[in-house]
Each structure stands twice: as C-alpha cells, then as structure tokens.
Amino acid sequence: MKESKQDIIQLHNVPHDILQQLVDSMYSFEITVDAGNALLLLQAADMLEMEQIVEACKAFLKASIDSINCLTIYHGAQQLSFNDLAEECLAFALEHFKCVSSSEGFLCLDAIEVMQLIGSDRLNVEKEEHVAAAVVRWLDYAPKTRLPHVAEMARHPRTGMLMADYLASLPDTSTSRHLRQAILPVLAGDSAPTPGSSYDDTSGKCKAGIACLDPLTSRSWSFPCPSQFIYRTSAATYTVKNDRLLVYLIGWTGDVGTFNHQLQVYDADLDQWANVAALPKYSYGKPVVIGDQVYALIDGLVYVYKEEKQRMTARSRMPQFFLGSAVAVCEGRLYVFGGLRSERDRFSSAITTAASYCYDPARNVWEELAPMPTARADCSACVGPDGLIYVAGGYTGVPHWNSAIARVEAYDVRMNQWLTKHDMQCARMELGLVLLNNTLYAVGGCRPGGKKGSPAMESYDTATDRWTGCGAPAFHSAQWCGYGCKAGCKAERQLVPCGRFLGVMPRQIIEKMLQRCDAAGAASG
Incomplete structure (x- = not known):
C-alpha cells in the first residue's frame, strides 16, 4: 500500500482526543465509555477494527437508550451499519412514540424518516391523533422547506383526515392559520405520483x-x-467474478413509507x-465497483461492502453532501x-x-x-x-x-x-x-x-x-x-x-x- 512508504499517515474524521483514548487503551487495557464519547469511540474503533471496544460501546449505548437520545444513536448506528443497535433504537422510538416525537431529534428527522416511523405496523400510540399532531409539529418546525412534503404525509392512513381534524382543533393563531392555509388544500386534492426510476x-x-x-x-x-x-428510485452496479454476472442494487421504495434496507445482488x-448486507437509513445511494470491491455513496458517506462480514462499513464523508x-x-x-x-x-x-x-x-x-x-x-x-x-x-x-x-x-x-x-x-x-x-x-x-x-x-x-x-x-x-x-x-x-x-x-x-x-x-x- 502507498501508506507503507509514508512517514506520516493521516486518519480523517477521527478527533484527536478519541484517537488518544484508543492508543492509551492499547497500553492500559482500559477505556472509559460515557454519553459524551460513545458514538465517536464506536466510529473510530470500527474503522480501526478494535472489536472489543466496538462491543463495549454498543453495550453502553444499548443500555442508555431513552426518548431524548434514541434517534441520535439510531442515526449513528445506521451510518456504521450496526443493525442490532439501530433496531433497538427504532423499537424504542416506536414503542414510546409520543415522548420521542416531542424531542428535538424527531423534529430534525427528514421526511422519509418521519414516514418510516408513522407508517410502521409497530407504532404504539394511545390515540391516532398523536401521530397527526407529531406530523404537524414536524411540518411547523421548518415550514418553508417541509410543506412540499405534505402530499406525501397525506398518503398515510394515520395522517390524512386526522391531520385535517387536528389542524381544525388548534387555537386560532397566525401559525395555525398559516398551517391550515398551506396543508388543507393539499389534503383535499390528489398529488402527482412520485417520479419513478423506471x-x-x-x-x-x-x-x-x-x-x-x-x-x-x-x-x-x-x-x-x-x-x-416496486421501485421508484434505485441505483445499481455490477461486477463479473469467475464468469458470473453479479448485479448489486440499492435504493428502492415500494408503497409510501416502505423502504429497502438491503444491498441486494442478482446472480x-x-x-x-x-x-x-443491511444498509443505513432508507438508502437512496449510488453503488460503484472500484477494483474488485463494491462501494456505495449514501448521504455523502462512502461505504464499502465487506463480503466476508456481509456488511457495509463506513469509510469517509464528502466535504459537502449533494443529492442528484x-x-x-x-x-x-x-x-x-x-x-x-x-x-x-x-x-x-x-x-x-x-x-x-x-x-x-x-x-x-x-x-x-x-x-x-x-x-x-x-x-x-x-x-x-x-x-x-x-x-x-x-x-x-x-x-x-x-x-x-x-x-x-x-x-x-x-x-x-x-x-x-x-x-x-x-x-x-x-x-x-x-x-x-x-x-x-x-x-x-x-x-x-x-x-x-x-x-x-x-x-x-x-x-x-x-x-x-x-x-x-x-x-x-x-x-x-x-x-x-x-x-x-x-x-x-x-x-x-x-x-x-x-x-x-x-x-x-x-x-x-x-x-x-x-x-x-x-x-x-
């Protein structure tokens, strides 16, 4: 490798203090994992293949999941393809949706992540109105950029008319009037189909x-x-191994709220x-073959498919992330x-x-x-x-x-x-x-x-x-x-x-x- 001839090798995306803790642990056989460093340690230890520290960080994070941090941990676990940790966070968010939907983490989700939550059969709510209220809060958090997603939200059985009823029940304020004016006409109409990839x-x-x-x-x-x-947005690449064609596919959606979480291969x-291999998030990404390895660029982060481990491993993030x-x-x-x-x-x-x-x-x-x-x-x-x-x-x-x-x-x-x-x-x-x-x-x-x-x-x-x-x-x-x-x-x-x-x-x-x-x-x- 080129690095074998270099005197200094740079490790990107690893904070100095985190790297210092990992180096010290090689000599002391001890490391302190807490709420402030667990995700950063997990990412760095995974990159350096320090399996014992990876497992210690995962165990700590699983034990510390609550309504405030579950979505933050969920995103981190998805980016690193630790699906067991991500699933525990998701299960917690679905079970305690009312509390989680009031957190800052919920308000910072993107539209597809919100639809994934409210469209799940495992969503636990006492009243369906709680779902409509959560969606309206999410829309109101950044109305200029989120109101274009109203039509998508309205396709969910849990939101359509319930969202309209919830809006009608709000006190008459400038904010509620603005939301009603923006949302109710869309709920009453039929939106155009999402452009498909084929x-x-x-x-x-x-x-x-x-x-x-x-x-x-x-x-x-x-x-x-x-x-x-039933794909709407997909991307694929292929490789030929031993005269066998393998087509790798990521990034499709079925019905609204249904997303692919797998790297799939056609033999x-x-x-x-x-x-x-499981994929992070809902996986609208672009796979490519470089040499004999499959890489994927998902949300500005490069992943490489480790065939022997059957998982996607995060590598490096783009300086700026762009779609399309x-x-x-x-x-x-x-x-x-x-x-x-x-x-x-x-x-x-x-x-x-x-x-x-x-x-x-x-x-x-x-x-x-x-x-x-x-x-x-x-x-x-x-x-x-x-x-x-x-x-x-x-x-x-x-x-x-x-x-x-x-x-x-x-x-x-x-x-x-x-x-x-x-x-x-x-x-x-x-x-x-x-x-x-x-x-x-x-x-x-x-x-x-x-x-x-x-x-x-x-x-x-x-x-x-x-x-x-x-x-x-x-x-x-x-x-x-x-x-x-x-x-x-x-x-x-x-x-x-x-x-x-x-x-x-x-x-x-x-x-x-x-x-x-x-x-x-x-x-x-």
Missing part, C-alpha cells in the same frame, strides 16, 4: 424489471427484479436475487459531479451546484476538483475511450422536470480542467450514459416539459464530437435510467438499464440470459 409512459406506473438491449440487433428483453419489487447464473450527483470511476477513484443541497431544492429553489469531488479509496480521502462550467443536478457521467469523464444532461432550474438540458462537458483528470463538448440532440435529465465499443450511448431519461420518460437513444463519437441517432427507440416503452454506470467497458457487450443505472455486460453472459429467455418463451408458447 417509468412507463403508457401506464404511468413504475416498472419492475431490469431491461436489456443489444444495440447491434435492436433486440430488447428483461430479467426480473426482487420479489415485491445471473442462478437467476435469483439475495440480500447480502453524477458518479463515475476512473483510474481506481470515485468522481462525483454536481447535484443539489437537499431534496426540497427540487421544488423550492434553483440551487444546483457545479462542485466536483474525487474520492481515493486507497487513502480514504476526498479532494475538491475544478467545478463544472455548468451547475446542474440529475446528470450522468461516464469515462470515455479517450480517458476523459463525460458529464451529460441534467437540469438547472425549477421546476426540475421543465429545465432539462442537453449540455455535455468533459473532465480531464490529469489536467484538472473542463472541456466543452457538443450538446446532445435530446435534452433530458436522469439519463443513462455508458461506453460500448468505444462509443458513448445516452439512453432514456426524463424529457423537459411534463415529466415524460424518453425511450430514445443516441450515440456519441468522441473523435468527431458528434451525436447521432436521437429519436431511435431504445426500448419498447419509455424508461428513466441514469445515476451511474460501470466504467472501463470493452469488447462486444450489451446495454443494461436498471432503474437509474446503465451498464454493459459481456456477450457470453448475455447469451446465457438469452438462451434462458428463449427457453422460457418456448415453454410458455
């Missing part, structure tokens, strides 16, 4: 399959997603899915481009960013790069045959579905500078971008003006800086696919969109899948 324009519903396309023959087919898979030889960023892997490093500061920015402001960052897994450090010429979010990135990282599409304004762009820019990793390339023929966001046979393909995405998925595919020749083929349907129905790709693709391979993912597969693997599809078709016919 979306069929003909039915208006999210699709539940992984579509494949051979651009040489124009043949398309699909293979199934996990059981009960093409066995034609089956399996849960291989494009990711690419180049020369063993993870590159992250653009995004927006929070989910609410899709609806309330036009705060997209041009920020660019690079993560080096060998040193476990982030580096800030030259910003993109164009600030944008929900764009896609891919390494081209010339070694440049191409960033295409995305959106720049509000509402996001009406401001999709066709702009293409390329990042030179060696010179740390950006080059402007020819725009795509079709403006779109959340598209798929992948390299196949030295040609870049842009597939699917969301077209500007009306939240419509696009079935179109166009190809880009990096030598001539020219896009061709827009309008040729890539799939039988419109697909939204983007948010990541598998870099470094060679030989004759096939395009494989999977929700917000576009990758390629070796032909010998695809031939196995086609044989299975043909056999299934013959059997059914």
Whole structure:
C-alpha cells in the first residue's frame, strides 16, 4: 500500500482526543465509555477494527437508550451499519412514540424518516391523533422547506383526515392559520405520483424489471427484479467474478413509507436475487465497483461492502453532501459531479451546484476538483475511450422536470480542467450514459416539459464530437435510467438499464440470459 512508504499517515474524521483514548487503551487495557464519547469511540474503533471496544460501546449505548437520545444513536448506528443497535433504537422510538416525537431529534428527522416511523405496523400510540399532531409539529418546525412534503404525509392512513381534524382543533393563531392555509388544500386534492426510476409512459406506473438491449440487433428483453419489487428510485452496479454476472442494487421504495434496507445482488447464473448486507437509513445511494470491491455513496458517506462480514462499513464523508450527483470511476477513484443541497431544492429553489469531488479509496480521502462550467443536478457521467469523464444532461432550474438540458462537458483528470463538448440532440435529465465499443450511448431519461420518460437513444463519437441517432427507440416503452454506470467497458457487450443505472455486460453472459429467455418463451408458447 502507498501508506507503507509514508512517514506520516493521516486518519480523517477521527478527533484527536478519541484517537488518544484508543492508543492509551492499547497500553492500559482500559477505556472509559460515557454519553459524551460513545458514538465517536464506536466510529473510530470500527474503522480501526478494535472489536472489543466496538462491543463495549454498543453495550453502553444499548443500555442508555431513552426518548431524548434514541434517534441520535439510531442515526449513528445506521451510518456504521450496526443493525442490532439501530433496531433497538427504532423499537424504542416506536414503542414510546409520543415522548420521542416531542424531542428535538424527531423534529430534525427528514421526511422519509418521519414516514418510516408513522407508517410502521409497530407504532404504539394511545390515540391516532398523536401521530397527526407529531406530523404537524414536524411540518411547523421548518415550514418553508417541509410543506412540499405534505402530499406525501397525506398518503398515510394515520395522517390524512386526522391531520385535517387536528389542524381544525388548534387555537386560532397566525401559525395555525398559516398551517391550515398551506396543508388543507393539499389534503383535499390528489398529488402527482412520485417520479419513478423506471417509468412507463403508457401506464404511468413504475416498472419492475431490469431491461436489456443489444444495440447491434435492436433486440430488447428483461430479467426480473426482487420479489415485491416496486421501485421508484434505485441505483445499481455490477461486477463479473469467475464468469458470473453479479448485479448489486440499492435504493428502492415500494408503497409510501416502505423502504429497502438491503444491498441486494442478482446472480445471473442462478437467476435469483439475495440480500447480502443491511444498509443505513432508507438508502437512496449510488453503488460503484472500484477494483474488485463494491462501494456505495449514501448521504455523502462512502461505504464499502465487506463480503466476508456481509456488511457495509463506513469509510469517509464528502466535504459537502449533494443529492442528484453524477458518479463515475476512473483510474481506481470515485468522481462525483454536481447535484443539489437537499431534496426540497427540487421544488423550492434553483440551487444546483457545479462542485466536483474525487474520492481515493486507497487513502480514504476526498479532494475538491475544478467545478463544472455548468451547475446542474440529475446528470450522468461516464469515462470515455479517450480517458476523459463525460458529464451529460441534467437540469438547472425549477421546476426540475421543465429545465432539462442537453449540455455535455468533459473532465480531464490529469489536467484538472473542463472541456466543452457538443450538446446532445435530446435534452433530458436522469439519463443513462455508458461506453460500448468505444462509443458513448445516452439512453432514456426524463424529457423537459411534463415529466415524460424518453425511450430514445443516441450515440456519441468522441473523435468527431458528434451525436447521432436521437429519436431511435431504445426500448419498447419509455424508461428513466441514469445515476451511474460501470466504467472501463470493452469488447462486444450489451446495454443494461436498471432503474437509474446503465451498464454493459459481456456477450457470453448475455447469451446465457438469452438462451434462458428463449427457453422460457418456448415453454410458455
């Protein structure tokens, strides 16, 4: 490793006093764990694989769970993938919801975490009105940024009309009038469906399959997603081990309030899915393969999948966290481009960013790069045959579905500078971008003006800086696919969109899948 040749090795995200306590414990065989240092010690000890201290911190935290700290401990446990500790905190919060919902920790939850709590079958409340009251308090804590989530809250059976009744019962104050004016009209109407990661324009519903396309023959087919898979926002990557295709998937939701907490893998030889590791939070993230390891960027924190332990281990946090960023892997490093500061920015402001960052897994450090010429979010990135990282599409304004762009820019990793390339023929966001046979393909995405998925595919020749083929349907129905790709693709391979993912597969693997599809078709016919 590079560190073996260095005199000084920096440990990032570990406070000096915490590191000092850990070093001292190696000599004294003692360490003091208290409410002030337990989570920090747990994170550092886990990073340094000091198992005895990890278990001591977990035992202390489990014994100290109360209505004030349970959600703080819950978040820490989720980030570190200590699912037993997270489950105890969650169980406590559900059992003592009335007290927990009055805490500062509850008011600081994000919208999806609130929906996860109130949508649980294990929620213990004496009166359903307590749930509506908690949701209203949560909305009132930061109304400017949270009122856009009213429609999502209203879909829960526990909140809809109960929230309206609770608002009507509040004393007539300026705050209650403001909440009633903002919330009641939404509760009375029907909100638009949440955009899906694979979306069929003909039915208006999210699709539940992984579509494949051979651009040489124009043949398309699909293979199934996990059981009960109704995904709205997903991301995937894949690797090939011993001629076996493994597709790793994270970040899907089913019905409102139902979230995936597993890293799932599809084995093409066995034609089956399996849960291989628990994930933190509700896991809207981006997985990538670097070398032979699977990494995931979730809420700005990098995790690595430890196959032997069947768990995700936290590594290093981004200097700034953005949603809707494009990711690419180049020369063993993870590159992250653009995004927006929070989910609410899709609806309330036009705060997209041009920020660019690079993560080096060998040193476990982030580096800030030259910003993109164009600030944008929900764009896609891919390494081209010339070694440049191409960033295409995305959106720049509000509402996001009406401001999709066709702009293409390329990042030179060696010179740390950006080059402007020819725009795509079709403006779109959340598209798929992948390299196949030295040609870049842009597939699917969301077209500007009306939240419509696009079935179109166009190809880009990096030598001539020219896009061709827009309008040729890539799939039988419109697909939204983007948010990541598998870099470094060679030989004759096939395009494989999977929700917000576009990758390629070796032909010998695809031939196995086609044989299975043909056999299934013959059997059914």
